[in-house]
Amino acid sequence: MTRRPLSLLGAVAALTLLPTPAHAHLVTTGLGPLYDGISHLFLSFEDLLPVLALALLAGLNGPKAGRLALFIAPAAWLLGGLAGFASGSPLLPGTVTAASFLVLGGLTAADWRLPSSGVSALAAALGLLHGWLNGASIAEAGREALGLVGIVGAAFVLVALLAAFVVWLRPPWTRIAVRVAGSWIAAIGLLLLGWGLRTPP
Amino acid sequence: MRRTLGVVLTAALSVVLARASYAHEVRPGFLELRETSPDTYSVLWKHPAGGEVQISIAPVFPEGCSFRTPDRQQMTPGAVIVRGTLRCEGGIGGKTITIAGLEATITDVLIRLHNADGRLESHLVRPTAPSVTLGGTTTTGQRVLAYLQLGVQHILLGVDHLLFVLGLLLIVQDRWMLLKTITSFTVAHSITLAVATLGYASAPLPPLNAAIALSILFLGPEIVRVWRGETSFTIRHPWVVAFAFGLLHGFGFASGLTNMGLPPAEIPLALLLFNVGVEIGQLFFVLLILALERAFRVLEIQWPRAIELFPGYAVGSLGAYWTIQRTLMLVGGLR
């Protein structure tokens, strides 16, 4: 620490140290990269809603599907994230996330019975795609890869709680409520795809 | 029955482990400006020091402000205090103060401005927005939110406190015991938090941190006893242990407030809300762990033995690691 910490000389230096505006898709909590990652998942609907849809879908398919989704999706998310972080640029338009909304939301709305391999494949695809995009934008913004651990941890907790909740639901109307939620997510995905494909007027 | 709870927490703990490398207590800084005569302000700047991580931050005052008297610096345990007299042409209202170096930390700084006309302004400056433009009064609502936020933040970043609570959860056998244990931990740390913040007693930071680490280490063997189906005083009466060590942890929480050197009139409000914030964070953590345990049971997850034992070992070994590390720092500090 300098003898005269209040020196005005610091002004210019300090202004150059001010952080550049955070990347649009990343959240800054001021609590470090881990908590940034956790809040990213809860504040970024393009990642949050597909995770919710996967949990709902897995829950509708029973405890085994729930277990598969719970472990495969976060693992794939981490893998995809590290790959994206290493590559440093997403190479994909953000609109591809609409596919996750449509597929997972649509299958939930239809209450589709999936074999274990189907659930595993969907969980892996979701994790790899979204992880890749997260990792790439973290790298682009020059931030720490530890944020990925936050995102993945939050996704794990969310899938565990929500999938178990859906498995636990017994009355028939609650299944309908889950399907309605899935159809909302698919509808949002369809609109999202529309925004992405829109030709400027 | 509670063994499943132990099973559960692998994910949470790997996160904790990932953090442990750079875990340190949240120690906010404090900048106070008091208008003594028109355009002249007495400055008090406290910034945390002497912790596990060196924090280099300093306020940068707007153009048109200069020091009338050379600033005097003073070292106290846990903080560096700087005083001086600042003169700002046309007053400091409407101008911007920046805390240089803040964005590289996870520390907050509380800035308070007492205007000569009695208006009080206070701002919580965070690494994401390290500067603030003065002018206007802060409403009580904003101050309430700022203290509440500090409390939640303190517990969420205090991995050692969370690990202690986790250890208690692993030992506790049923719901009623859980309620008693968490309540007594809460009561105990609220008592010492209040005592320390109001200035009746204080604990020097390095030995305190070592003792907190020791409390975590203490729980490790008890968890192993629970696994083996053995019993002990702690297992039969976890709330007693929770209360005793809770007193210790309360002093730890207090470091989040006392270092800021709040004005006496502000302390009751700050204390109450900071404490409420801590409880919100702690309650959230407990509920999250219980909900996860329930979720894992609903999903019928069969954990491998190694993962089942992992949370207990994590509590024990991290407790041991911190005890050794902090004791070494303590010994190093005495020399």
Added chain:
Amino acid sequence: MTRDRTPRPPAEAVLALLLLLAAVPVSAHQQTGQAAGFLTGLKHPVSGLDHVLAMISVGLWGAQLGAPALWLLPVVFPMVMAFGGFLGLLGVPLPGTEIGIAISAILLGLVVAFEARPPLWVAAALVGFFGVFHGYAHGTELPAGENALLYSVGFVIATGCLHLTGIAIGLIHRWPVGRIALRTAGAVVALAGVSFLWGAVS
């Protein structure tokens, strides 16, 4: 470890989520600029009376028809409406939107008033057809500079809630007085639809 009993409600999960939600705004100020899109999307479907009446009528009708229409409609409708919005975003021309919406209010009001019971697929097709018009007209009106995703989320949630409101009101169908009230409401919606049609044509 006890696996023989049925697990009880995970009250902790609900509480934890609530606390989490309560904690989010604290750290959310970075995103407030974008949150405007969410509010706009949420407000939009509620702001037009024609839209509100048609959505609620769908719910009322569903309640009159009972299962399986009661649950099929809320699952299918949001997706059909989003499809309308999708067409609008792609710039696919859909002539007579305003007239279509007015006619949808008239027809939906009439089926509720007469408690019509067509086969399920006819009901679904009718509701779906009008859903496309509503989505087309309202799903695309995003103010410049606001977040499209959040707008869509708000839009879908608000529409879905209108729909659920209709179903909730429709539950009075189980009492004789309620049936008469529902049919009267249907007639009122049909009359309002006529006035919308008048406005759209002239």
